[in-house]
Amino acid sequence: MNDSKDLILRRIREALKSPAPVPGGHDYSHAETTPTRPKPDLGSFRQFLPEVENDFNSQWSLLSKNFTALKTDFGLLDSKEELTRFVQELQRTENWKRIGYHRGGLTTPIIDSIQTEKVCVNDPYDCQDLEKCDVGISECDAIVAQTGSILITARSAGGRGLSALPPHHLILARTSQMVSDLPAAYDLLYQRYGQSYPSMISFITGPSRTGDIERIVVLGAHGPKKLTVAILKD
Template identity: 30%
Template sequence: MSISPAKENILKKIREALSHPTAIPFPASEGNASVYKAPQQENEIEFAEQFSKLQGRFVYCINQQELAFQLSSLIQKQDWQKVYCVEPALQQQLSAAVADRLVETGLKDSDVAITGCEFLVARTGSIVLSAGQQSGRNTSVYAPIHICIAYTHQLVTDVKDALTLIKDKYQDKLPSLITFATGPSRTADIEKTLVVGVHGPREVYVFLVDA
């Protein structure tokens, strides 16, 4: 198939441009440094403040025993009957606290879903989740209430830190989905009125365990 003179002229210019690349005029502007100021407080406090501003509910636990107590108290107070969790490690930790209400099936009928996370981002108050977790894609968004159990060693300062660590963790087998959940689901598409819980959980809890 013949190429028109106009198209050939364009391709010729592209080849010439590629053979003589132009140096970046302002290399300093391609900075690798963060555009955000480093937080002036510990990541635990920064995350708690940002997450709470987003209508998230934050609970700090000094150890596993306090986690079990706080979680059991919350479930009894809210009278949640079906607590969905499919992560074996979490099931083992929570069995004493919610053994009679813990279920592995029937996500659509559950009152609350419990998952772990990949990381927590302090600057934005975000929970980093991925399809590589045993809870998969649906658990954190399908139930009306999502409880995330995280540990202090999972806290990072910024989004780029979380992405770097996920890349290191999974190497060349990155999960098919990486989600940054920043507070409960919200939308203002309906007559510009903010509505919570339309496209996901209406309440999000983070239990942060010191570890």
């Protein structure tokens, strides 16, 4: 099917021949062809976005506050053994019968220590099997203190489905993965993925929610009803 690319571009170029008034102003008496100052960029956003302090302790306390406010469960674990026990304890209390996971430095040893049915998304998997999992266990790219968000990509967190389909999403992370704010998270994306971005990148902030009925918040609309972040000190 032929599309209207040339037509639309022609219309745009024709329309843009007359310059628009300065951005964000109310002055129609003169129109500018160039903005009055350089376009704001990533670094300058920190001047007005919610403030985040520089040291680890304040960032951690902000992160904990955000996690709590958005109903994200979390644990700070001192060693790999503790992390393993944390996950095993979750398995016991929630009685996981089937686990979805992807292979990774943090996930593999822990998954190996758990005796139950497993669906590994690195091998071709049937989405119906993943749907029957009680939990999806993944890693992530970063944790954002400013917003309490987890940054995942199709590459770091086992594709697209694992973190969205099972009713509980468990993220295994390290304290060194904590970044201060959204500009820092985007910096990390630029540096880590440069010109070869994964096909899906997502900021996850709390369990899935909706307010579509009388603006009352209900957790677990379509995505995970529960979100847990287990963070290993390093």
